[in-house]
Amino acid sequence: MKKILITGGAGFIGSHVVRHFVKKYNQYKIFNVDCLTYAGNLTNLSDIEGYSNYEFIKEDINNDEAIFALFEKEQFDAVIHLAAESHVDRSISNPKAFIQTNIMGTVNLLNASKKIWGEENKENLFFHVSTDEVYGSLGDTGHFTEETSYDPRSPYSASKASSDHFVRAWYHTYKLPIIISNCSNNYGPNQFPEKLIPLFINNIINNKPLPVYGKGENVRDWLYVIDHAEAIDVIFHNGKVGDTYNIGGHNEWKNIDLIKVLCKVMDEKLGRPENTSEELITYVKDRAGHDLRYAIDASKLQNELGWKPSVQFEEGLKLTVDWYLNNKEWLNNVTSGDYQKYYENQYLKR
Ligand code: NAD
Ligand code: DAU
Numbered sequence: 001m002k003k004i005l006i007t008g009g010a011g012f013i014g015s016h017v018v019r020h021f022v023k024k025y026n027q028y029k030i031f032n033v034d035c036l037t038y039a040g041n042l043t044n045l046s047d048i049e050g051y052s053n054y055e056f057i058k059e060d061i062n063n064d065e066a067i068f069a070l071f072e073k074e075q076f077d078a079v080i081h082l083a084a085e086s087h088v089d090r091s092i093s094n095p096k097a098f099i100q101t102n103i104m105g106t107v108n109l110l111n112a113s114k115k116i117w118g119e120e121n122k123e124n125l126f127f128h129v130s131t132d133e134v135y136g137s138l139g140d141t142g143h144f145t146e147e148t149s150y151d152p153r154s155p156y157s158a159s160k161a162s163s164d165h166f167v168r169a170w171y172h173t174y175k176l177p178i179i180i181s182n183c184s185n186n187y188g189p190n191q192f193p194e195k196l197i198p199l200f201i202n203n204i205i206n207n208k209p210l211p212v213y214g215k216g217e218n219v220r221d222w223l224y225v226i227d228h229a230e231a232i233d234v235i236f237h238n239g240k241v242g243d244t245y246n247i248g249g250h251n252e253w254k255n256i257d258l259i260k261v262l263c264k265v266m267d268e269k270l271g272r273p274e275n276t277s278e279e280l281i282t283y284v285k286d287r288a289g290h291d292l293r294y295a296i297d298a299s300k301l302q303n304e305l306g307w308k309p310s311v312q313f314e315e316g317l318k319l320t321v322d323w324y325l326n327n328k329e330w331l332n333n334v335t336s337g338d339y340q341k342y343y344e345n346q347y348l349k350r
Contacts, residue, residue, distance in 0.1 A: 001053075002028045005076040007109065008083030009033070010040035012191040013129070013225055014035045018045060020229040029053045031074060034083060035060035038338055043330060044190045060061055061105035064112075071112040078125040080236065081109055086196050088133075089346055091156035092288050094135060102159035110170045119175045127177045127236055128167040132221070132246065133157035136180060137291035144182075145297045146244045153289050167274070171242050179239045181232065183247040184296045188225030188316065189323035193335060194342065196220075198316075200259060201324045202331055204266045204277045211347050214286035216256030219293035223249035224316035227309045234307045244254065247311050248296025258282075261314075265321050285350050 008016040010034030021032045034040045036058060048054050059066050061083050083105060085091065085098045110126065117124045135144040136151030152161040170176040187195075193202045200210050231247045239245060254263075263277035301307045311319075324331055335343075 004028050004078045005031045005033060005075055005169065005277060006080045006082065007033050008081070008099065010036055010042055010056075010084065011045060011086070012039070012044075012188075013186055013228055014082040015041075015044035015190055016225050016229040017232055018054070018234060019048055020226075023046050024050050024233070024255070025287075026053050029055070032056045033059050033061070033077065037085075038342075039086065041190070041330075043333075045114065051103035055163055061108055062100055064108040067108050067112050068115065071116050075116060076113075077123060078127065078236070079109060079113055080127045080129065080232065081106065081240055083127045084163075085156070087192075088154050088156045089194070089287065090342075091154055091159070093153035093345070095159075098155050098159040099162075102156075103162045105324065106163040107166055108111070110166060110176065114170060114174050114176050117176070122177075124177050125236065125241065126167065126170070126176055127232070128178060128180045130164050130180055130182045130231065131157065131160050132182050132184045132294050132296050133291065134161040134164055134170070134247065135294075138293040138295055140293070143295045144246060146182075146246055146300055150195045155293060157291075177182045177241045179235060179241060180244045181247050182296075182324040183231070183246065184221035184223050184249055184294060186225045186228050187222055188320050188328075189327075191225070193331065193339075194346075196255070196258075197262065197320065198324065200262055201266065201321060202335060204263065204280060205270070205325075205328075205331075207280065209279045209282040210259060210263075210281055211278075211284040212256060212259060213284060213290060213318070215253065215268050215283065216259065217292075218290060219252050219315070220256050220258075221248050221295050222251045222257070222258070222313060222316075223226065223247065223309055224251060224311035224313075224319075225312055229303065229309070231307050234305050238305050240304075245301045245305070246296045247301060247307075249313070251309070252293075252295055252312050253313075258338070262273070262317065262321075265317055269318075269321055284347070
């Protein structure tokens with residue numbers, strides 16, 4: 001039985017990746033290593049808790065001794081690395097946590113993999129899950145390809161870019177078998193309500209203002225999270241060692257246009273009169289260094305490995321809204337306690 005370590009499996013994307021692998025591949029044992037920060041939540045995986053090919057281990061990837069010991073003990077065959085600090089706004093107010101986990105934590109995992117795999121590692125793989133933000137910010141035209149030069153502009157994207165460079169360095173220097181994927185904005189169930197879509201869903205439910213940064217003209221390329229998990233599966237099994245694959249939704253939206261569609265869906269689902277939610281839109285001070293536009297060219301992944309997104313945005317958005325409305329307890333749990341302090345600092349003192 002192949003042993004696969006997935007880091008950050010209690011978070012948003014990680015939980016969908018863990019579920020996907022556990023359910024689809026009973027010939028693999030999936031180990032989910034997560035230290036359960038504010039963004040990690042084991043209820044995201046309560047449906048697979050009892051599966052015999054799944055094990056959760058609470059550990060911090062910054063703890064190099066514990067990580068080494070775990071690799072020695074379990075002798076993982078492959079790693080899919082998602083654990084990270086992931087929110088741009090938090091990286092602006094607290095960059096060091098991003099440098100620690102996203103860079104040093106990644107290096108700990110690279111070192112542990114190198115130690116147990118050596119250079120005779122034809123069957124092993126270190127799969128690093130990264131972001132399109134490493135490429136910087138686009139103007140009105142153009143797309144990021146795998147050849148686009150790195151130009152990170154926030155502490156978050158700088159930390160992810162740095163981790164990508166370290167992963168490639170371990171490939172070139174130590175022959176560690178690696179693959180990197182760089183994906184666009186994900187949305188879907190279980191996303192922590194600090195990110196645009198779940199934050200706005202939660203605020204609409206509670207009749208709170210919808211804080212649009214700047215003029216709402218920034219553009220993002222949105223991908224349903226289950227399509228991302230599928231892409232990771234395809235790349236994990238068929239990707240070329242040493243290569244990079246961009247993953248995107250071919251689905252660009254100006255923030256304000258997306259927010260208006262979301263408001264309409266929420267009014268319908270909540271049975272509120274038309275335009276009720278739109279009236280909550282409030283323009284606030286822009287995010288510092290706010291990247292204007294991200295757009296991914298995912299043609300390499302489509303042409304070489306046959307992956308393309310399967311969920312249309314309107315459908316994915318409705319599925320997402322339904323999930324949050326049907327899981328109000330999840331939403332209430334994650335928005336109690338520390339979240340209130342975060343919200344106050346991020347929005348009420350702006
Ligand atoms: P998330 O914040 O929802 O989840 C991160 C998970 O990592 C949490 O479960 C957290 O507890 C865990 N974690 C954080 N620090 C840790 C540490 N030191 N040790 C162990 N576990 C730790 O993030 P997400 O949105 O699911 O993103 C997952 C990965 O995908 C990240 O690497 C992110 O950069 C990348 N990514 C995210 C998006 C997106 O749109 N969300 C897009 C492209 C790439
Ligand atoms: O592109 C991939 C990246 O997408 C991932 O690597 C990151 O982990 C993920 O957080 C996401 O980054 P963004 O900064 O694009 O996502 P966020 O949801 O924070 O913001 C989306 C857009 O909405 C962005 O232009 C900022 C804007 N925004 C966001 C929030 C939270 C607002 O206008 N108001 C808000 O309150």
